């Protein structure tokens with residue numbers, strides 16, 4: 001089944017991972033083996049880029065930018081429209097490749113590609129809406145306005161868990177904004193990036209835009225090179241908080257811009273005034289979906305003490321009924337973790353939780369089968385436990401109780417990250433308080449839905465240690481452009497602002 005899939009996507013056993021129009025074959029970097037996390041077996045090898053390969057891709061991105069920025073934005077939108085169409089045509093295969101390479105269940109693999117298509121559609125519309133403002137000038141005979149110009153080649157560093165959607169959040173918007181780009185995907189998901197690049201190349205063939213969409217597969221060393229590279233005025237990096245902490249000062253030291261989409265330690269408050277059936281479904285999907293490997297995965301359940309016991313019993317039964325297994329099978333809801341290291345880190349976090357006074361309500365073990373499968377795990381915890389304040393990228397949910405809403409909100413906000421948050425309540429006052437300036441301190445705040453599964457129409461991202469970046473919808477496009485304030489004097493005199501006189 002998978003051999004045919006790779007064949008259809010044009011992927012070879014040993015594929016080059018460097019491209020900026022033509023593929024560099026062979027590139028000079030390390031060989032990265034793509035592993036199927038459901039079996040632990042290799043799928044194929046991607047040959048990554050050396051620093052010299054990367055430099056060549058970046059040079060081509062600079063050259064391509066000079067042409068691309070002059071093309072009218074709606075014509076740039078045409079390239080993105082074609083890419084969206086190619087993704088539609090190959091949605092099944094690309095979705096299955098996501099399932100194969102990172103272990104997402106089938107519908108989430110397809111959902112990831114759908115998200116790319118949605119981003120392409122959004123960006124095509126955006127290509128006719130890159131609006132500036134006209135501002136009233138205080139000087140007679142003057143017109144003041146602002147306009148947005150392409151910023152330059154953008155460096156995109158992506159994480160393994162949304163191996164292709166994160167690229168599209170950046171690439172589709174950056175492209176219509178007039179930026180070329182260099183993409184360094186996660187070395188844990190090299191094949192999906194190669195497959196996307198092949199689709200893009202075919203989609204834009206004949207448009208004469210080689211070098212606009214560049215790819216250089218590699219590890220953290222390439223990421224570091226991008227961070228220090230003056231040719232890339234914007235680095236958009238998605239990954240862990242430690243990665244952001246490593247990159248941000250390097251980009252800042254050259255006074256570049258960074259757009260950081262980092263980790264989360266997301267919480268949900270379940271009120272005694274909640275619809276508990278709805279709360280149960282919201283909690284289960286958010287906590288165990290994608291095997292707990294979303295940046296927006298629910299990691300902390302903050303539940304009112306009066307309903308905690310009953311709710312946790314129901315939650316534990318729901319957990320026990322979840323089928324964990326091969327992600328391409330229809331009734332499986334939980335696939336594998338990404339790697340042996342991810343399993344080890346989950347088991348270690350569970351041991352730490354126990355040592356710190358946590359009680360494992362259900363789960364807690366690795367599955368006895370090949371691949372990186374674990375049981376989704378529910379742990380009764382108290383907020384003082386250090387492990388609760390750490391993002392472990394696995395399906396562990398810590399449950400804690402509260403007695404009044406102020407306490408719940410304080411508990412909720414008492415972590416380093418500020419990505420996604422939710423409250424389940426039918427009480428309007430509680431909901432509005434959670435959304436008020438005294439409420440959730442996160443970039444995403446939901447009422448009566450879980451923390452994960454955002455739509456692309458909104459700006460996506462978080463505060464505090466999550467890095468402050470915003471991607472995808474709303475006006476997130478502004479990060480990919482430079483703003484220019486312009487004043488035109490159409491009068492015959494030269495009045496100065498603030499009444500300053502400077503008579504010669």
Ligand code: NAD
Pocket residue numbers: 157158159160161162184185186187218219220221222223224227238239240241242243246247260261262263264294295296391393419461462466
């Ligand atoms: P990671 O930090 O290990 O790697 C992410 C990317 O950064 C990879 O391409 C990696 O090669 C690169 N990288 C790592 N260290 C680097 C360094 N020092 N310099 C330059 N590049 C470096 O993350 P991961 O394990 O792939 O993904 C999981 C993490 O990503 C979680 O923390 C998750 O919450 C976060 N994430 C955040 C978002 C978001 O939008 N906020 C989305 C997806 C994932």
